[in-house]
Amino acid sequence: MIILANVISLTIVFSVPLLLVALGGSYSEHSGVINIALEGIMVIGALCACFALSAFDKSGFGPAHPQLAMLLAICIAGISGMAFSVFLAFAAINLRADQTIGGTALNIFAPAFAVVMTWAIQGQGQTTIQIPSWIRITKESLGIQMESKFLNALLFKYFYLTTPVAIVLFIIATIVMYKTRFGLRLRACGEHPQAADSVGINVYRMRYAGVLISGFLGGIGGIAYTIAVGSGFNSSVGGYGFLALAVMIFGNWKPVQILGSAVFFALFKVVAAYNSSIPFLPKLEGLKDKSSLYQMLPYIVTMVVLIFTSKKSQAPKAEGIPYDKGSR
Amino acid sequence: MNKKKPLAENATLISILASLLSIVIGLAIGFLLLLILKPSAAAEGMGAMLGTGFSNLDKFGKVLYQAAPLMCCGLSVGFAFKTGLFNIGASGQYTMGAFLALYGAIFLQLPWYVCLLLAMIGGGLWGIFPGLFKALFNVNEVITAIMFNWIAMFLVNLVLANMPLMLASAWGASNSDRTAALAVANKAAIIPKGGLDKLFGNSSWVNISFFIAVVVAIIVWFILEKTTFGYELKACGLSKDAAIYAGINANRNIVFSMIIAGALSGLGGGLYYLAGTIQYVLEKSILSMGFNGIPVALLANSNPLGTIFSSLFISYINVGGAAMQPNFSSESTEIITAVIIYLAAFALLMRGVIGKVLAGKRNKEVKA
Numbered sequence: 246m247i248i249l250a251n252v253i254s255l256t257i258v259f260s261v262p263l264l265l266v267a268l269g270g271s272y273s274e275h276s277g278v279i280n281i282a283l284e285g286i287m288v289i290g291a292l293c294a295c296f297a298l299s300a301f302d303k304s305g306f307g308p309a310h311p312q313l314a315m316l317l318a319i320c321i322a323g324i325s326g327m328a329f330s331v332f333l334a335f336a337a338i339n340l341r342a343d344q345t346i347g348g349t350a351l352n353i354f355a356p357a358f359a360v361v362m363t364w365a366i367q368g369q370g371q372t373t374i375q376i377p378s379w380i381r382i383t384k385e386s387l388g389i390q391m392e393s394k395f396l397n398a399l400l401f402k403y404f405y406l407t408t409p410v411a412i413v414l415f416i417i418a419t420i421v422m423y424k425t426r427f428g429l430r431l432r433a434c435g436e437h438p439q440a441a442d443s444v445g446i447n448v449y450r451m452r453y454a455g456v457l458i459s460g461f462l463g464g465i466g467g468i469a470y471t472i473a474v475g476s477g478f479n480s481s482v483g484g485y486g487f488l489a490l491a492v493m494i495f496g497n498w499k500p501v502q503i504l505g506s507a508v509f510f511a512l513f514k515v516v517a518a519y520n521s522s523i524p525f526l527p528k529l530e531g532l533k534d535k536s537s538l539y540q541m542l543p544y545i546v547t548m549v550v551l552i553f554t555s556k557k558s559q560a561p562k563a564e565g566i567p568y569d570k571g572s573r
Numbered sequence: 574m575n576k577k578k579p580l581a582e583n584a585t586l587i588s589i590l591a592s593l594l595s596i597v598i599g600l601a602i603g604f605l606l607l608l609i610l611k612p613s614a615a616a617e618g619m620g621a622m623l624g625t626g627f628s629n630l631d632k633f634g635k636v637l638y639q640a641a642p643l644m645c646c647g648l649s650v651g652f653a654f655k656t657g658l659f660n661i662g663a664s665g666q667y668t669m670g671a672f673l674a675l676y677g678a679i680f681l682q683l684p685w686y687v688c689l690l691l692a693m694i695g696g697g698l699w700g701i702f703p704g705l706f707k708a709l710f711n712v713n714e715v716i717t718a719i720m721f722n723w724i725a726m727f728l729v730n731l732v733l734a735n736m737p738l739m740l741a742s743a744w745g746a747s748n749s750d751r752t753a754a755l756a757v758a759n760k761a762a763i764i765p766k767g768g769l770d771k772l773f774g775n776s777s778w779v780n781i782s783f784f785i786a787v788v789v790a791i792i793v794w795f796i797l798e799k800t801t802f803g804y805e806l807k808a809c810g811l812s813k814d815a816a817i818y819a820g821i822n823a824n825r826n827i828v829f830s831m832i833i834a835g836a837l838s839g840l841g842g843g844l845y846y847l848a849g850t851i852q853y854v855l856e857k858s859i860l861s862m863g864f865n866g867i868p869v870a871l872l873a874n875s876n877p878l879g880t881i882f883s884s885l886f887i888s889y890i891n892v893g894g895a896a897m898q899p900n901f902s903s904e905s906t907e908i909i910t911a912v913i914i915y916l917a918a919f920a921l922l923m924r925g926v927i928g929k930v931l932a933g934k935r936n937k938e939v940k941a
Contacts, residue, residue: 281661281715332915342918345659345715349867350918354911357904364902365610372902481858487719494716534734541727544720548706551717555710565713 250398252515258403260511261411262287262470262482266489267496267503268418269462274498275422276455277435277448278337279565281348282330283463284486285355289329290464291471292359294322295374295478296366302377311379311386315406318380319465326464327457329355334456338449341567352486359480373477380472381405407469414462419500431455435561438568448568491547497559513543587931588874591923595916596872596886603909607901614900622893622906634769634776636888638848641782642667644884645841646866648786648793649696649834651875655797656830657810662703662718663838664863665725668856670696670839671846672729675752675853678762679739685762689785689843696839697832699725704831708824714831722859730855741852751852763849782844787881789840794877796833806830838863861907865891868910871917 266283273280280286297318301307307314329351336347363372382404384391391397422428433441434451442448463486470485471478492510496503517539532538603622607615626636646663653660660666673695677688702721703714733739733752742749744757755763767781797803808816809826817823841862846853869887873879887910894906916923 336915336918340919345661347915347918349661350911350915353864353907353914357907357911360902360904361610361908369899484723484858487723490716491720532735534731537727537731537734541724541731544724548717548720551712552710555712
């Protein structure tokens, strides 16, 4: 039973970055810009937040007010991700450049920049930024008495501030996308920018908003991933930015479905890591390196889903096409 | 009237200038970053990046050795560009090519040229998927290629882990996280050095792979410029609708183009791992060689012959980057590569500016 609790709580903590980043991706794509740079944005967000956390740790502010420091780090992650995404927005919107090439450039830039910065700040060869241990929310810090080992493992083994923040952001993102004037306008720019422009919507501004929101969520996703992995930040987010793209497609660009697919993908990740200790899985006798198999499955499932859904794809119709006011 | 085209309309010249300009800007931004990080060592670091490749013959041999797979990946990305496709999947195709080449070399004990053929088949097989998904289901090739990059990596890890005969541990070494050294497993699978090692001061890196890649680049240029098939591919790239209207089977061309692009990346994987100096290590993240094919293709403006020079440049700064340690991490060169790609994203703008500058000069000359 403890194993089950562990699997559930790990699945939750790993679905947080996927959920946030995929939501970010959907905002960008609903505005009409393909955001391949999510991976790079995550790296930048995680880098800045980790530097902030270790600075808080050294100054003593962190251990004294752990969750306040964590909240600040999350904000720094979001803002730095947002700042980094401006490069994509500028190339894609103002210069009408190829969005995938611009995104690829950011993806190559971010990890290299992170390594160079970590070297420069921590000294040569020190490529890992350690995450202080006080960021975890324990039941002691909340003052809760809990006897059940199961509930303890389920709720508190991997409980970080990123999880409640992600829930709040998810609710806000869903409401903004479907219940506000801004959300409607944003989606219009991704479906038919000319029509949106004709009724007085500033397409360029909307697309900037979409990309910047995706940068904000992507940056927070970066720190959420680093915390979930738990072994410090070493200039990589392990392909989660790309996995988030798959989550977004699998979730049909819709927030609630994205939540479902984020949990689904995270479950595979956890099963890949813990497959030997989960009793009800097929044993696959004689097969070595089963974790590769389980890590590969989500990508294959995404491709199969794409085959079946491509005919009635919910993808924004104008995504990837630079908007040119003068074109017909 | 002079028959020569005016300077401002010479597309080749303009794109070469645009590439040189983006290299200069890339290097300048790289230098700026070094200055900010460690002002005292910046000049030395930049000197190491730009000087190491020519500093001795051994290093230059390494430049040539790494240029070969880079050129193949660049050709792959460029070939797909010509058909209007963005082959971000070069990495996965490269991985599959490397795997099949090593499979042929270690498991089947085949000679190197057959292994290279296997590498092309491996890459080509992986190129089919983005092509077919695009042609049949209209799935964006970028998405398919990204997914298949990861599938390739995990698949190769899974298969290698379950083929103990492929691993170094089966051939007298202790580590089981990498493939067997070719010098032990199958000497015939090592790409011959053709006497170049003597020319390059007994460099352990250099072999004929660079010249194989150059021949392939010329073949690709020939296909694109001198054959009907190449013409059809380019027509699809310039305007798919117009191509279809002219009776060209666009879907067929998309699939063929991706298969050829995949085969080129796969060949790169074969050339890199059959040199005998490097063993394939079970990876946790996608191999970056395929991604480095993107700046190679962009700098060359997708011209196969230009790829020869751009791959040499990228390889040169990569070899130099390793010499920047310990003051700076070798990833500094990747920042420069990224800037170059970013600038290429708005290549049209840069070409426009250069074209205007040249046109301005010409007008002045005419007036004078």
